[in-house]
Amino acid sequence: MNTSPTSLSLWLRDNRGFLAFLLAFGLMRTAIADWNPIPSGSMRPTLKEGDMVLVNRVAYDLKVPLTDVSLLQTGAPARGDVVTFSSPRDGTRLIKRIVGLPGDRIALRDGVLWINGQAAQYAPLQRHGELLAPGVVVDAIGTQEQSTPGAAPHAVQWLPQAGASRDWPETLVPEGHYFMLGDNRDNSADSRFIGPVPRRLLIGRAHRVLASLDMLGEDGSRWLPRFERFWQPL
Template sequence: MKNWARDNKGFLLFLALFGIFRTAIADWNPIPSASMHPNLLEGDVVFVNRVAYDLKVPLTDISLARLGEPQRGDVVTFSSPKDGTRLIKRVAALPGDTVEMRGERLIVNGKQAEYTVLGNHSEDMGMAGQLQALQLSEANGDASYRIQILPQVHARRDFAPLVIPANQFLMLGDNRDNSSDSRYIGLVPRDLLIGRAERILVSANITDRWQPRFERIGASLRPQ
């Protein structure tokens, strides 16, 4: 074993440095579910900037320095406060915000987000079959992005006004009626944030023999 380690020390050093890079600087995140439709699809792999907000000790949640502040509309990866599962959602409300939802409509600091209808889409719900989805543009402050709702699905479309405490964030999935987000798992503490998702690195259609989706490669995830 000692001889093997000595003969492969260059490779072992590369693995160690690569591990530090992935856990402290940059990472990638496969999209496993439909919770961020229509912007992220199953089979997408996104680039995650781990130093967008904090510089952390590798393999820990210990922050060494704050490098930036999350903004409404950012797509972020984080560890679920409920069970530690890695999730990817959109920041809907910041510390100090008063936020509520009425009939799918997001209200932040007394101002309702602006909505524009983009059209209808057929959503594959597995055993439930094909359901009609309504796609909208949601303008939340300076951030504008697409969301969709599924009127036929039972979902939590309303919650009472809530003041977001310091160092916590309210996260929502873009697929509003098919997302396990802060309405179900609670607010997300800052120290559980992993990084900001910046772009789609690669994409393949998992329902069609993993055919590449070239048109999605390099697409930005930043709000407009």
């Protein structure tokens, strides 16, 4: 009777350390930390196409890997957080900013964000050219938005040529849900289109740009590293 180990078992034995590393690495990416590429301009100017963001997957919940099942709530999502989540419409992974918490009343009036009947504050508007695609520059209006008193301001912009409506009727954010907006207000499929996002679909909080490549050739040459964006906090 032949009792010699098979080639597969020998390979597994000889590579068990590497396989254990791959397993641990996979579990880390699906349960603890992750990095996500930015393929679109919906979060411009905060995030640009070609950025790679670092995501803390345990910022809000410790989940069973590869599921939406929460084992433990580790933190509360806050207004202003930039988060990754699964779209409640089709499951697509998105990245947006939380502007509305459970119980908030959210509205947009001529582009101005209103939260619970109070208008956000804005710095003076600045006009600039925005690269929409390689070789395509459009007019943009940028500013700093402070959503509520005491909140940290963040950059937002509008694209006048988009012709998008800048009004949104007052909406009550349901319990256990969050209202998301992209910082590029005229070019973002956010809660105005997909609805408020339930907490169980939140993946994690994006807190830094890990690395960045100039995908559109904004600085003249495509795919060159943008070193000034490396490790930039959000």
